[in-house]
Amino acid sequence: MQKPESIVILTGAGISAESGIETFRAADGLWANHPVDEVATPEGFERNPQLVYQFYNQRREQLLSQDIKPNAAHTALAKFEHDFDGTFLLVTQNIDNLHERAGSENVLHMHGELLKMRCLNSKMVFDIRESFDYDTRCECCRSPGNLRPHVVWFGEMPLHINQINMALEACDIFIAIGTSGNVYPAAGFYQTAKNCQAHTVELNLEKTGSSFDTSVYGPATQIVPEYLEKILQS
Numbered sequence: 001m002q003k004p005e006s007i008v009i010l011t012g013a014g015i016s017a018e019s020g021i022e023t024f025r026a027a028d029g030l031w032a033n034h035p036v037d038e039v040a041t042p043e044g045f046e047r048n049p050q051l052v053y054q055f056y057n058q059r060r061e062q063l064l065s066q067d068i069k070p071n072a073a074h075t076a077l078a079k080f081e082h083d084f085d086g087t088f089l090l091v092t093q094n095i096d097n098l099h100e101r102a103g104s105e106n107v108l109h110m111h112g113e114l115l116k117m118r119c120l121n122s123k124m125v126f127d128i129r130e131s132f133d134y135d136t137r138c139e140c141c142r143s144p145g146n147l148r149p150h151v152v153w154f155g156e157m158p159l160h161i162n163q164i165n166m167a168l169e170a171c172d173i174f175i176a177i178g179t180s181g182n183v184y185p186a187a188g189f190y191q192t193a194k195n196c197q198a199h200t201v202e203l204n205l206e207k208t209g210s211s212f213d214t215s216v217y218g219p220a221t222q223i224v225p226e227y228l229e230k231i232l233q234s
């Protein structure tokens, strides 16, 4: 393997699976036993805001519990960012904070963050570790009913897309870790990178539908540290 100068890594729910956070099973349309259109669409929030607040409050509580910790794959990515002397960007579809807790610094959360909420009026984003709902008063406008999870739902525009596309067009390796390739636009990133002559790599428990140049299958905690070490040694 030739030593790359610029790398973009995309992570999905699979990297956090061995930390105890359930993945989103696109095949049966359920996320933590809830139909996705109920808890991850603007229409679902309009229909039943209480259910949506409760769903993300539960996910946040779980994320902050003592049992949930970064695993060896998160740690290997943070070490790699530190040791690699080229350009590095980590893009995650995950709304958890396990990359940051492992020590990653250059991370873009394209689908938002569980530990943030947003005012529907001012669009200001606030950190939040506790539960909140319709009755919670917003810090900026002081009214109830204005706060929502700072999470990108289906049908909404992901965050940082221009910055991500620029990095994809300039990278020489693109690595997708633990993502099913069912959720766009993230599912199309490998094609953007490929069109710009990058080598594309998939690290996953099992084969997904996309044709990557290199595929390695196994649990993320095992294959991610091994593959990243190989790049550093190249």
Ligand code: NAD
Binding pocket: 011, 012, 013, 014, 015, 016, 017, 018, 021, 022, 023, 024, 025, 026, 031, 093, 094, 095, 096, 111, 177, 178, 179, 180, 181, 182, 183, 203, 204, 205, 206, 208, 218, 219, 220, 221
């Ligand atoms: P997905 O659930 O659709 O796919 C998960 C992928 O991870 C699958 O391809 C599976 O084979 C793979 N996988 C499972 N366990 C693995 C392991 N131990 N090692 C390596 N790979 C493993 O996830 P997605 O593609 O990220 O799309 C899901 C959407 O749901 C995202 O947009 C995300 O915002 C959201 N989500 C986030 C979290 C989180 O923050 N941790 C959890 C669930 C869902």
